[in-house]
Amino acid sequence: MKEPKPSAPRLGSATRLAHAGRESSAHHGAVNVPLYRASTLLFPTLKAMRDRARAFTYGRKLTPTTKALAETIAELEGAEDYRHTVLAPSGLSAISCAILSVVKSGDHILVSDGVYNPTRLFCDEFLSRMGVETEYFDPAARAESLSAMFREKTALLFLESPSSLTFEMQDAGALAEVARRHRARTIMDNTWATPLFFRPLLHGADLSVQAATKYLSGHSDTLLGSVTATSAMRRALSRTHRQLGLCGPADEAYMTLRGLRTLSLRMARHQETGLALARFLESRAEISHVLHPALPSHRQHELWRRDFSGAAGLFGAVLNPVEERALSAMFDGMRLFGMGYSWGGFESLLTVAEPDRALTGEAEGVLIRIHAGLEDASDLIEDLAAGLDRLSANSNG
Numbered sequence: 001m002k003e004p005k006p007s008a009p010r011l012g013s014a015t016r017l018a019h020a021g022r023e024s025s026a027h028h029g030a031v032n033v034p035l036y037r038a039s040t041l042l043f044p045t046l047k048a049m050r051d052r053a054r055a056f057t058y059g060r061k062l063t064p065t066t067k068a069l070a071e072t073i074a075e076l077e078g079a080e081d082y083r084h085t086v087l088a089p090s091g092l093s094a095i096s097c098a099i100l101s102v103v104k105s106g107d108h109i110l111v112s113d114g115v116y117n118p119t120r121l122f123c124d125e126f127l128s129r130m131g132v133e134t135e136y137f138d139p140a141a142r143a144e145s146l147s148a149m150f151r152e153k154t155a156l157l158f159l160e161s162p163s164s165l166t167f168e169m170q171d172a173g174a175l176a177e178v179a180r181r182h183r184a185r186t187i188m189d190n191t192w193a194t195p196l197f198f199r200p201l202l203h204g205a206d207l208s209v210q211a212a213t214k215y216l217s218g219h220s221d222t223l224l225g226s227v228t229a230t231s232a233m234r235r236a237l238s239r240t241h242r243q244l245g246l247c248g249p250a251d252e253a254y255m256t257l258r259g260l261r262t263l264s265l266r267m268a269r270h271q272e273t274g275l276a277l278a279r280f281l282e283s284r285a286e287i288s289h290v291l292h293p294a295l296p297s298h299r300q301h302e303l304w305r306r307d308f309s310g311a312a313g314l315f316g317a318v319l320n321p322v323e324e325r326a327l328s329a330m331f332d333g334m335r336l337f338g339m340g341y342s343w344g345g346f347e348s349l350l351t352v353a354e355p356d357r358a359l360t361g362e363a364e365g366v367l368i369r370i371h372a373g374l375e376d377a378s379d380l381i382e383d384l385a386a387g388l389d390r391l392s393a394n395s396n397g
């Protein structure tokens with residue numbers, strides 16, 4: 001998208017979502033950049049080939065489709081241009097690419113104890129084989145206590161806020177500042193908020209990761225990841241990305257770009273419905289407490305209010321202790337909520353969450369995770385109410 005002239009008003013994110021990455025004149029007037037499936041890209045002359053004078057030299061590196069998506073994500077993330085964003089075949093491969101562009105053998109890294117479990121496995125198994133030591137910190141840690149954990153060899157701070165199972169918030173700006181003082185880089189997995197509601201690079205992070213599989217694509221049929229870098233980290237990121245042979249597959253890039261055009265509408269609805277469901281659950285006796293950063297009852301609600309401009313549709317709730325039979329009666333009979341290991345699509349999901357760590361200071365119970373989709377909130381509430389009634393009817397006592 002053409003940058004507005006300095007005197008022009010800054011465009012809102014919904015406008016940017018509708019216009020970024022488009023280049024109709026280069027595509028016979030087509031509104032959407034077409035799906036280019038290309039490994040080989042031909043050059044007209046030997047000189048043009050040797051000079052590599054254009055952006056498109058080989059399909060893995062860039063095509064008009066992947067460029068349009070990278071440009072749109074870079075713009076949303078607040079980065080300078082498409083060269084600051086790389087695409088990867090999944091959110092997890094984007095995370096490993098981001099980490100590998102920072103660490104080297106012998107380093108120590110600090111990772112939030114609330115991270116997505118496969119991120120933890122990558123650190124514990126892959127990085128440890130490389131001679132990188134991972135230490136986990138309390139996902140609700142304050143800057144002062146985190147500062148004491150930095151060592152001479154600490155190269156990286158990895159944040160995920162809120163944690164996608166236990167929903168603790170991190171003060172990204174303050175923690176990234178601590179990392180910077182210790183000459184370490186900060187990466188944030190920002191899949192929950194999307195760059196519509198929080199932009200890590202503007203809060204001091206060096207790299208921002210999206211599992212585009214979730215909200216950016218938004219239709220539960222696509223796997224993709226992105227990493228966006230500050231100008232200081234751009235070259236290290238693209239070098240690692242190239243050396244690992246990563247790329248965003250053509251169809252997935254096209255589908256994600258298509259999904260992105262409606263992101264602002266979808267996120268507004270996910271937020272509204274998520275809050276309606278969370279408030280409903282707070283009113284039910286079967287629920288011990290709800291874990292939703294946008295509710296005043298959340299321990300770190302103020303952090304969310306200060307830094308985020310919205311909330312996703314994903315949140316947790318702790319059921320009072322309950323037997324498996326009662327839980328199955330609830331889950332197996334849901335009419336609208338599906339059971340699946342994902343979120344961010346148009347449909348609602350309900351799962352039992354099994355985090356690797358106990359919830360800080362919370363009473364025991366069964367943690368469930370709810371994804372509010374785009375259905376009518378009243379129908380979803382009815383489904384949840386009937387499910388909780390089944391749970392109670394099947395409980396002893």
Ligand SMILES: Cc1ncc(COP(=O)(O)O)c(C=O)c1O
Nearest residue numbers: 090091092116164191211213224
């Ligand atoms: C917070 C978070 N980050 C990253 C990922 C990984 O995304 P993908 O499944 O595309 O690898 C997930 C997937 O559930 C996630 O929840």
